[in-house]
Amino acid sequence: MSELIASVLDSSERVDLREFVDGLRGSDRERYLLRNDIINAFERFCQESGRSPDYGTKSFLGKLIYFTQEIILEPESFYLIIRPVIATQESYRIAEDYSVEPLTIQQLLDVRDRFVNQFHPEEGSSFAIDFGPFYDYSPVVHDPKNIGKGVDLLNRYLSSKLFQDPHEWQAALFNFLSLHHFQGMKLLVNGRIQNRQQLSEQTKRAIDFVSKLPGERPYEEFRYDFQDLGFEPGWGDTSDRVRESLDMLDALIDSPDPTVLEALLSRIPTIFTIVLVSIHGWFGQEGVLGRPDTGGQVVYVLDQARSLEEQLQEDLRLAGLDGLGISPKVIVLSRLIPNSDGTRCNERLEKIYGTDNAWVLRVPFREYNPKLTRDWISRFEIWPYLETFAIDAEKELYAELQGKPSLIVGNYSDGNLVAFLLARRLQVTQFNVAHALEKSKYLFSNLYWQDLEPTYHFSLQFTADLIAMNAADCIISSTYQEIVGRPDSVGQYESYDNFTMPSLYHVVNGIELFSPKFNVVPPGVNEAVYFPYTRRAERVPVSSDRVRELLFHLDDPAQAYGQLDDLDKRPLFSMARLDRIKNLTGLVECFGRSPELQERCNLILIAGKLRTEETTDNEERDEIEKMYRLIEQFGLHGKIRWLGVRLAKSDSGEAYRVIADLQGIFVQPALFEAFGLTILEAMISGLPTFGTQFGGPLEIIQDGTNGFYINPTNLDETASKLLTFVESCDRDPQRWHEISNAAIDRVYSTYTWSIHTSKLLSLARIYGFWRFTSEENREDKLRYIEALFHLLYKPRARGLLEEHAQR
Template sequence: MSELIQAVLDSDEKSDIRQFISELRQQEKRYLLRNDIVNAFGEYCTRHQKPEHFYHSSHLGKLIYYTQEIIQEDGNFCLIVRPTIASQEVYRLSEDLSVDQMTVQELLDVRDRLVNRFHPSEGDILELDFQPFYDYTPTIRDPKNIGKGVEYLNRYLSSKLFQDPRQWLESLYEFLSVHSYNGLQLLINGRIKSQQQLSDGIKKAIAFVSDRPPEQPYEEFRYELQVLGFEPGWGNTAGRVRETLEILDELIDSPDHQTLEAFVSRIPMVFRIVLVSAHGWFGQEGVLGRPDTGGQVVYVLDQAKSLEQQLQEDITLAGLDILGVEAKVIILSRLIPNSDGTLCNQRLEKVHGTENAWILRVPLREFNPKLTNNWISRFEFWPYLETYAVDSEKELLAEFQGKPDLIVGNYTDGNIVAFLLARRLKVTQCNIAHALEKSKYLFSNLYWQDLDEKYHFSLQFTADLIAMNAANFIISSTYQEIVGTPDSVGQYESYKCFTMPDLYHVVNGIELYSPKFNVVPPGVNESYYFPYSRLEDRVMSDRDRLDELLFTLEDPEQALGKLDDPTKRPLFSIARLDRIKNLTGLAECFGKSEALQEHCNLILVAGKLRVEDSSDNEERDEIEKLYQIIEKYNLQGKIRWLAVRLSKSDSGEIYRVIADRQGVFVQPALFEAFGLTILEAMISGLPTFATQFGGPLEIIQNKFNGFYINPTNLEEMAEIMLEFVSKCDQNPNYWYEVSTRAIDRVYSTYTWKIHTTKLLSLARIYGFWNFTSKEKREDLLRYLEALFYLIYKPRAQKLLEAHMER
């Protein structure tokens, strides 16, 4: 990138960069983000009548494209340039146009001075650097392979292990020897005493099962196999046992990474799983996360059902069901005594439609019962997580009658609990973030001191750093969740380098090229969400009831707005009412476009109808804003705003009712980490318009099975929707074409079966490599414990003291 800067300075464009930065000096803003920079450059090109190619193709145009931030300090400009995904270079451009490359530490100092310019800090500040812990572990080289960690890890470590046949056989023998379930020995027994005996025994066992009918049940020849040294776990029939043994035989004789993955994926080593969703308001009826974790509740519930089913299938295929081996999945959440009539005050609740999946609710210790007996905001939850983890450990050990095999954290609070539990129980830890708060709130780390009283980001971001570095593997829903796009920074990437002035500098917060990252998108619950055309699976009375609710029912408690013409094509959106989900932006987009109003009605299912009914400040602000927009653009008769809490079955049917009327779904979020409602709408058959900022870029193929919109450009957003509606009016088949492609997209890529098969495969493969490579993680874990006890815990204690006074 220094060559590009030099190319600007060595060309005729030197006068342009001098003029451009001179104009930037006139701006009040001293800290410009990419959007500010691109807009300022566009205005510069227009003002100075530059040709189109100059904006896009000149050296300066390219430099502007790659520049993520510009900080102005004492007449100098600090340019933060992102030449490729997951990389960053920093340059100081002085008034005389001389250029120096800056270190990360110098950049963080500049940011600190920007915040503390009236009261500059003195002395050094704590630096956090995780890079040394990754120096001796394999890292991916090509950015395209980020998020495919297990594939890389498997190839890399297997090639190293296979180089020493003796060590390889010894590791494999030891690995097969350790597996058991409640005292029941699995795979091999004491008759096989060495790796050579293992190799010989496999060939004898293959010959033995080859003489039997492939479909013969395992229990009919179980004891003969035990005499040969092989315990249960190889398969449920002679054919399945033979397949598994032949894979192992091939792995011993001519090992390669694909055979290793195929074999390890069959090993019965995961039976008990904990899914941590600590935040609370976790239930199956009348509970949607209240108000800020509804998507997480849906995700974890569906994941739990699918995991339990997949585990049980795997146990059956391994021939272990006849021996009483059971899968068990526990969703760990908090018990809330004042539960508003929900089941959130019950310790144990079975997950509907499962044999052995449960919601286990553990209460917070009382401390101040005014708080701990009630729901606590996700921004205030931090002081209770350590004691909650200690109490949860006892409860989990009792419920499982032993240790779990895998702990999966969800969101920051669940991930820090997962870290504490996995550390104490010494089991595999998986993290799922859903959405990292740091990306959602602009400058949230830089101005944390102004925001901490309300949001407590100093606790949250510290917890994120601890949990993501401690995890054995991390699941993201999309690639860009990790490292963004060529012109936007990923959520995890934002933790690579940042400052929290007067608290600490993060010089290297996470290794983005680590094979711990894996993209495993969630699925859709196909019991509730399915195509509108499957009339045989729909309940017509529900369809009629919800159609009336959406378009004509007059009920001031549930619905605001009477439509002048209910037959117009519906633009539909469903989300919580907060700033990020941006339903007010969609309403304003609709209000500004008279052409869109002529063709369509706007139907919103969101939040509460009255400010006084909401206890969430952000929701209250959005309610007021929505009323103002309806009034300003005179949208009476053109908009319906519904405040209803939907069951899963009603939620699925509402999408289909909209599809019956050839409507569309609009997801206008300012940022969306993934977008489960997008999948729900698409599988229902709704042409979908979704934000171009975040996960939808990987779900939707633009103009083929859906459409991207820029929620910050309301006029352009309206034009894209209007163009689609006009095409549908001209060609009635166009709606059906997009609808069909949307359905096909979800079924090919986004099902829970695909998700859980991959997740369990990851758990087994990471478990195998943790055992065989004996990776020394103790130094990293000690470092993380130091952060927890020296930074996180004292700050949490101060927050707890404030809570005790309420």
């Protein structure tokens, strides 16, 4: 990339660069610009200076601007932060005389600090966090396009280890197989096999034994002969499946292969009990969706719990364990809220609907201040209570599971921190799921953390993120770009690679993006609730009538605002909580600015609340007030209907289908969406969907084929795209059906819970094996993480707790 800078400076384009930068400076004020600002400013520069239409793409300067992520302006120099390829960053200082100086990460962080603290510069160096050395023990992905496929690399690495040092790794494999049991019942390998050599010999004898049996002979009929050979239950439910498993083991011992390793580890029973950690929200099955901080996460975790239990039951049956009284258990660990506002969030234990042995286990926060801890606490304020919550939860989990869980999966920043604390104490495998890291959602949130701290407490959240993501054995992301973005945008995890929180710390290497811990495993859709509108036999007429009445007719000020003048117009539909990022007010403004769209469509929103006095969330209150202002400003009475309701899950599925009956359109206008469950729900229902181009929807929707991208920051362009599609459907009704059918096909081919949980459990078994074989090399990193927790996180959490005590 330095060659591209040289190409600009060694040509006549150096003058253009000077003019562009001078224009950015304006009246000599220092400025800090991010990529979107830079691109827009360069487009204006090209137009105002009369450059040719292709100058922005053909010139050296245009190419340089495309790769530039940040520009920092100082009086006599400026800095370019360039991203030549995904997950790679370069920084340069360009002086007044056009001399170019490359910057180290530490120098760049100092520049950022100086920009923030220009009026109060600090002396001395900052505390630096660097996780880089701790990843020297593990393999790394070399090609950025393979980031998020960590398990493939890990299998190749483990197989090569078996091949390069067979004695050591065969011993590790033997020890791993020997340690498994379930509540005192020995599994896989018993004491008749004493070492790796005997494992190899007895495996061959066992293969010879089962090969002589009828293929479908039930395991129970030869169990005791099999035990005499040194093998316990867990290899299969029939002689054929046992032989398949032993053939894999034999092949792995003699000639290691990554495919065989993955297949074997994926089928042997090492996972029996799973804890899914979801702390901060109103976590329940009824009366909670749409409340602050919940919505998507509650839906995701409940659906995941059901699917995990079902898949575990099938896996244990195939392993030959269901006849031995071994059954899986899934626990969703959440917070008990005494003042539960009519929900079941004050109940310690609640069975998850549609499961045999999956439960919501709620543990209360300790009552440091009952005025707070008995009520819901915002996700931004929850940090002081998490360590004691983990200590109390450990006891509750032991009571419910009669032992340790096999796997702990954290959700969101707070749940991931609790997952780390529990996994560290219990010595079990830890997975992280984030999907929505706040650092990416709030621009400059780390630079100006001190200004934002009273409201958001980002110093705690970002520290918790660093701790949890580095401690995790595996990080599950919904999309590739959640990890490292796209060629023109930085990923959520990539934003943690290096950053500064001025006056607190520098992060020199916050996460190894090329680590095999990253795996893309998209969530699915609950197919019992969300299914195509055309499957009319499965739809409940009473539910359809109730939802249709709510969407279009109900005249109840407590639940609905606005009546529609013309019900024959095509409905534009959106459903989300009212916060700034979900941007429903942006959709209202987009609709309000387009008289043509208003002529052809009605706008229908399901958005949780109608009145400011109903919420304690400041952001939601602001969005409610903004919504009313926009309706008045654009005169949208009779054209918009805003429903402040919490739909039951079955009704939310029917809401999409009722809109589809009328050949409506779903719009998801978020300023950023880590994944987009509502997009999947709408698409599987058959609704043509317009989704934000910022985030996960880019990997769900194939633009123009099964949906459309929109830029929610460009309201006129969004309205134009919607209008173009509506007009094409009016001219040719088949166009709506083409997109509808393609949307349905897209979800069924890629985004089902059975695909998700099968992959997740396979990962859990493989990473459990990796954790076992690399335990010695992990300890130094975990000690470093614990130091950050005790020296950085806990003192700040204690300070916030003292603030809470004064309320």
